[in-house]
Amino acid sequence: MTVLPRTDAMTAGSQSRPVYELSGVAKSYARGNLRALDRVDLTLREGSFSSVIGPSGCGKSTLLKIMAGLIPPSEGGVYLEGTPVTGTREDIGMMFQQATLFPWRTVLENIVLPIEIRDGKAAARAKHRDALALLELVGLKGFEGRWPHELSGGMAQRAAICRMLVTEPAVLLLDEPFSALDELSRDFMNMELQRICMERNATAFLITHSIPEAVILSDTVYVMSPRPGTFVETVEIDLPRPRTLDMMTDAKFGDYVRRIRARLDKGAFL
Ligand SMILES: Nc1ncnc2c1ncn2[C@@H]1O[C@H](COP(=O)(O)OP(=O)(O)OP(=O)(O)O)[C@@H](O)[C@H]1O
Numbered sequence: 001m002t003v004l005p006r007t008d009a010m011t012a013g014s015q016s017r018p019v020y021e022l023s024g025v026a027k028s029y030a031r032g033n034l035r036a037l038d039r040v041d042l043t044l045r046e047g048s049f050s051s052v053i054g055p056s057g058c059g060k061s062t063l064l065k066i067m068a069g070l071i072p073p074s075e076g077g078v079y080l081e082g083t084p085v086t087g088t089r090e091d092i093g094m095m096f097q098q099a100t101l102f103p104w105r106t107v108l109e110n111i112v113l114p115i116e117i118r119d120g121k122a123a124a125r126a127k128h129r130d131a132l133a134l135l136e137l138v139g140l141k142g143f144e145g146r147w148p149h150e151l152s153g154g155m156a157q158r159a160a161i162c163r164m165l166v167t168e169p170a171v172l173l174l175d176e177p178f179s180a181l182d183e184l185s186r187d188f189m190n191m192e193l194q195r196i197c198m199e200r201n202a203t204a205f206l207i208t209h210s211i212p213e214a215v216i217l218s219d220t221v222y223v224m225s226p227r228p229g230t231f232v233e234t235v236e237i238d239l240p241r242p243r244t245l246d247m248m249t250d251a252k253f254g255d256y257v258r259r260i261r262a263r264l265d266k267g268a269f270l
Contacts, residue, residue: 016045016046016047016048017045017046018043018044018045018046019044019045019046019080019081019170019171019203020042020043020044020067020079020080020081020170020171020203020205021042021043021044021077021078021079022040022041022042022043022066022067022076022077022078022079023041023076023077023079024039024040024041024075024076024077025037025039025040025041025042025063025066025073025075025076025077025078026038026039026040026073026074026075026076026228027059027062027066027071027073027074028074034227035227035228036059036062036228036229037059037062037063037066037073037228037229037230038228038229038230039076039230040063040076040229040230040231041231042222042231044171044203044205045203046201046203047201047202047203048203048204048219048220049194049197049202049204049206049217049218049219049220050204050205050206050218050219050220050221050222051205051206051207051208051213051214051217051218051220051221051222052205052206052207052208052221052222052223052224052231053208053209053210053211053214053221053222053223053224053260053264054223054224054225054226054229054264055226055264056209057226058224058225058226058227058229059224059226059228059229060207060224060229061175061207062229063207063224063229064173064175064205064207066078067085067092067171067173067205068088068092068094068173069085069086069087069088069089069092070088072086080092080170080171081170090114090118090167090169091167091168091169091170091171092169092170092171092173093164093165093167093169093171093172093173094164094172094173094174094175095157095160095161095164095172095173095174095175095177096175096176096177097175097176097177097179097180098180099148099153099156099157099159099160100160101148101151101156101159101160101163102148103147103148103149105148106144106145106146106147107135107140107143107144107145107146107147107148107151107159108128108131108132108135108144108145110148110159110163111131111134111135111159111162111163111166112124112125112127112128112131112166113163114163114166114167115127115166115167118167127166130166131144131162131166132144134161134162134165134166135159135162137162137165137196137199138158138159138161138162138192138196139158139192140155140158140159140162143155143159152185153180153181153185154178154181154185154188154189157177157178157181157189158189158192160177161177161193161196165196165200170203171203171204171205172197172202172203172204172205173205174193174204174205174206174207175207176206176207176208176209177189177193177206178190178193179208179209186213187245190213190216190217191243191244191245193217194217194241194242194243195242198241198242206218211257211260211261211264212248212253212257214260215237215239215253215256215257215260216243216245216247216248216253217243218237219236219237220234220235220236220237221234221235221237221256221260222234222235223235223260223263223264232263233260233263235256235259235260237256238252239252239253239256
């Protein structure tokens with residue numbers, strides 16, 4: 001991943017190249033005879049941060065699983081760096097609500113695990129220096145020899161960020177990564193996530209149930225309606241970067257939150 005500082009002019013990623021593309025993606029589950037997703041078109045540009053927000057059961061996780069190559073779409077195409085996504089790939093990084101670190105491995109050993117699985121123990125050892133740099137990036141310098149049970153929830157999620165980044169993925173798929181944290185830790189980790197994404201010019205896609213979280217982090221927010229899930233509104237967030245928590249009291253921030261809330265009230269929620 002190229003390290004480029006992102007500037008205000010690049011906030012929406014509008015000038016950068018497309019990294020990830022979905023065209024006409026739909027998903028039907030035979031079980032329950034359910035059309036979970038319908039006609040989803042999406043382009044993620046390099047260095048952009050996008051979020052999808054919608055009510056429970058509208059198809060967000062289904063969309064993310066398709067994007068990660070974990071399940072196939074019933075219709076449509078999914079492309080990363082111009083090549084079809086037909087299964088899991090090492091250039092796709094994922095993070096979930098739980099850090100799921102292995103308790104019998106140290107923090108460092110957890111971080112290099114994807115490399116060990118892919119290329120073996122020697123390759124994983126050769127990555128230790130990179131892993132230590134990642135620990136420094138997320139503010140966990142000195143914690144490499146600790147065990148997962150010695151970490152707080154936020155620290156465990158920081159370690160999970162390192163594990164996601166160690167394979168240098170082209171795109172980061174984030175499924176409510178901080179929703180299990182208390183509100184203060186969650187706000188703090190969101191600002192940390194922004195810093196890390198900006199430092200690495202990461203292309204990120206976040207699932208969230210929180211409108212303020214979507215607005216403060218994103219260049220683009222997609223509002224999803226249920227049954228079948230599809231994007232009913234796309235909101236470009238024109239706030240300067242780096243964003244700060246103080247911005248949440250700005251009138252413009254409030255306008256974005258109200259606009260998304262109104263769209264959800266109008267029919268994205270059942
Ligand atoms: N494997 C499956 N087989 C059948 N139906 C499924 C399957 N997975 C999901 N569904 C259905 O697809 C719809 C969308 O589910 P999905 O988990 O994608 O929603 P979501 O927006 O992520 O929900 P939440 O916000 O509650 O996590 C739901 O009606 C769900 O019951």
